Amino acid sequence: MYFKMFWTFFKIGAFTIGGGYAMIPLIQEEVVEKNGWLETDEFMDILAIAEVTPGPVAVNTSTYVGYKLKGIKGSLICTLGTILPSFLIILSIVTFLWQYRQNQVIDKIFLGIRPAVAALIFSAVYKLGKSMKLNWSKIAIAAVTVLLIEGINISPIYIILVAALGSIGYFKFKEKNI
Amino acid sequence: MTNLLKLFISFLKIGGFSFGGGYAMLPLIEKEIIDVHGWMTSSEFIDILAIVEMTPGPIAINSATFIGYKVAGVVGSLVATLAVVLPSIVIILIIAHFLGKFKNSPYVEWAFRGIRPVVLGLILSASIGVSKNAFIDFKSVLIGGILFYFISFKKLHPILAIVIAGTIGALVY
Numbered sequence: 001m002y003f004k005m006f007w008t009f010f011k012i013g014a015f016t017i018g019g020g021y022a023m024i025p026l027i028q029e030e031v032v033e034k035n036g037w038l039e040t041d042e043f044m045d046i047l048a049i050a051e052v053t054p055g056p057v058a059v060n061t062s063t064y065v066g067y068k069l070k071g072i073k074g075s076l077i078c079t080l081g082t083i084l085p086s087f088l089i090i091l092s093i094v095t096f097l098w099q100y101r102q103n104q105v106i107d108k109i110f111l112g113i114r115p116a117v118a119a120l121i122f123s124a125v126y127k128l129g130k131s132m133k134l135n136w137s138k139i140a141i142a143a144v145t146v147l148l149i150e151g152i153n154i155s156p157i158y159i160i161l162v163a164a165l166g167s168i169g170y171f172k173f174k175e176k177n178i
Numbered sequence: 179m180t181n182l183l184k185l186f187i188s189f190l191k192i193g194g195f196s197f198g199g200g201y202a203m204l205p206l207i208e209k210e211i212i213d214v215h216g217w218m219t220s221s222e223f224i225d226i227l228a229i230v231e232m233t234p235g236p237i238a239i240n241s242a243t244f245i246g247y248k249v250a251g252v253v254g255s256l257v258a259t260l261a262v263v264l265p266s267i268v269i270i271l272i273i274a275h276f277l278g279k280f281k282n283s284p285y286v287e288w289a290f291r292g293i294r295p296v297v298l299g300l301i302l303s304a305s306i307g308v309s310k311n312a313f314i315d316f317k318s319v320l321i322g323g324i325l326f327y328f329i330s331f332k333k334l335h336p337i338l339a340i341v342i343a344g345t346i347g348a349l350v351y
Binding site (some may be wrong): 001011013014015016017023024025026029041044047048049050051053054055056057058059060063064067068072075076079082083085086087089090091093094095098105107108109110111112113114115116117118119120121122123124125126127128132135137138141142143144145146149151156159160163164165166167168170173 | 248284340
């Protein structure tokens with residue numbers, strides 16, 4: 001089990017280019033769909049927590065999943081799995097490959113990879129939206145979030161805090177009026 | 179020794195105060211590494227960003243490993259990488275511990291019901307951001323569109339999608 005956890009997050013760490021949200025599709029595939037370690041709702045909650053806490057999303061997720069599965073030892077193993085590939089790759093680049101940085105083939109490969117990364121993230125939105133059972137109010141909240149981020153570049157932290165407080169207020173009010 | 183200690187404290191700060199992950203960390207890294215400690219020049223920092231963009235893994239960890247190595251060799255890269263992840267690990271462990279306890283509180287459930295659609299919006303806006311750099315011509319739109327179809331409806335594995343896309347990129351550009 002420990003090895004499976006380590007190996008899963010090692011793969012996640014090794015194949016997510018671009019960092020941050022680019023990691024979500026792969027984490028979702030491995031953790032929610034393939035291994036069933038988290039429910040979709042739980043996965044969304046971790047993303048929210050990762051958003052309001054400091055640090056890389058992948059590290060936050062691996063720590064949480066590891067803790068949930070096998071306590072503190074599990075969280076350390078998963079987190080180590082996530083960071084080890086980047087660590088080793090960067091170390092070998094800085095020691096051996098730094099001199100080849102202006103390479104045309106590498107440029108071309110990345111011209112192809114970038115649209116794939118965009119496609120991956122769009123598909124994560126599609127899959128998450130589908131399993132969330134979207135209704136009009138959820139779509140409206142998501143749309144307002146996009147507009148706020150794209151339009152006035154507000155920090156996600158504020159949007160999450162307002163949504164949490166607003167939602168608590170709404171349900172509290174609803175409960176009182178039954 | 180003092181250099182290692184400075185490296186550790188610098189990256190502890192970077193790990194502890196950068197919310198949102200990814201690109202949100204860059205301004206803080208830049209300030210600590212260039213302005214405060216003078217460990218590298220602006221142009222060296224830009225070169226590092228280019229490499230970090232092209233390699234897998236979280237940007238903060240890649241930068242920490244890279245800068246740590248430049249400042250103090252392999253030991254430096256270990257110290258910086260450890261320091262940058264330490265705050266997240268501690269904070270998430272605390273949250274995971276208490277979240278289990280309050281899981282049945284209606285307030286926690288209500289809060290998350292409001293937050294989930296926001297997270298969906300955040301990811302959508304991230305994909306819009308990535309699209310601006312990714313879709314530069316007709317070929318890239320085609321690659322993205324076809325891959326979206328296979329990932330969403332035919333269960334194409336993300337890793338395979340990236341390998342295929344890289345190969346196509348090398349062939350068609």
